Amino acid sequence: MAKRYISPLVSNRVRLRLLEEADLPMTLTWRNQDHIRQWFVHSAVLTWEQHHTWCQQYFQRDNDFIFIIEDRQEPHRPVGQISLYNIAWGRQRAEYGRLMIGEASAAGKGFAKEATRLLLDHAFGPFGLAEVYLEVFAQNAPAIAIYRGCGFREVAEQNGLKQMIMRAAG
Numbered sequence: 001m002a003k004r005y006i007s008p009l010v011s012n013r014v015r016l017r018l019l020e021e022a023d024l025p026m027t028l029t030w031r032n033q034d035h036i037r038q039w040f041v042h043s044a045v046l047t048w049e050q051h052h053t054w055c056q057q058y059f060q061r062d063n064d065f066i067f068i069i070e071d072r073q074e075p076h077r078p079v080g081q082i083s084l085y086n087i088a089w090g091r092q093r094a095e096y097g098r099l100m101i102g103e104a105s106a107a108g109k110g111f112a113k114e115a116t117r118l119l120l121d122h123a124f125g126p127f128g129l130a131e132v133y134l135e136v137f138a139q140n141a142p143a144i145a146i147y148r149g150c151g152f153r154e155v156a157e158q159n160g161l162k163q164m165i166m167r168a169a170g
């Protein structure tokens with residue numbers, strides 16, 4: 001099934017829009033920075049070929065949505081990325097992840113937390129999901145602070161990775 005289109009999600013300071021082909025050089029640059037890739041399970045430096053091939057497959061999947069995080073105060077300025085993937089529509093579950101603030105000048109300003117809240121609102125609202133889960137390195141204190149602050153709770157820890165879950169209210 002072809003990927004459905006999702007209109008941009010908007011909050012006070014952040015706009016989330018779907019990843020486009022033209023974004024790929026930028027997201028590869030972000031992803032390959034040492035301080036970002038060290039927190040990804042697949043942490044090796046990616047080549048353009050690897051990134052491009054992976055993304056062509058991504059563009060075909062309807063259970064995987066990568067959003068570019070934009071700063072609304074400087075319209076259409078991309079600052080990072082966030083995603084919801086492995087969506088099991090029938091089971092109403094999905095994985096959250098691939099979060100990064102790639103623009104150094106935008107780090108530590110609350111964009112990641114606001115983007116996470118906005119994406120979760122969409123997951124439990126229009127997407128109709130009942131549960132969202134994630135994995136994070138136990139030493140990734142900034143990311144864990146965001147996830148706890150947005151309502152995820154820890155359910156397990158194994159091999160240095162924490163598993164966290166959030167369920168729909170009610």
Ligand SMILES: CC(C)(COP(=O)(O)OP(=O)(O)OC[C@H]1O[C@@H](n2cnc3c(N)ncnc32)[C@H](O)[C@@H]1OP(=O)(O)O)[C@@H](O)C(=O)NCCC(=O)NCCS
Nearest residue numbers: 036039099100101107108109110111112113141142143145
């Ligand atoms: C994780 C990441 C997206 C956070 O981006 P950011 O711009 O700092 O995020 P925000 O400004 O929205 O929020 C940061 C939160 O972490 C907290 N924080 C920052 N450093 C911290 C630390 N060392 N220990 C604990 N909390 C910390 C901040 O206080 C803030 O929480 P608050 O809003 O409750 O005050 C960014 O650091 C990044 O791209 N990291 C590399 C990739 C990555 O780790 N992705 C997640 C993989 S699971």
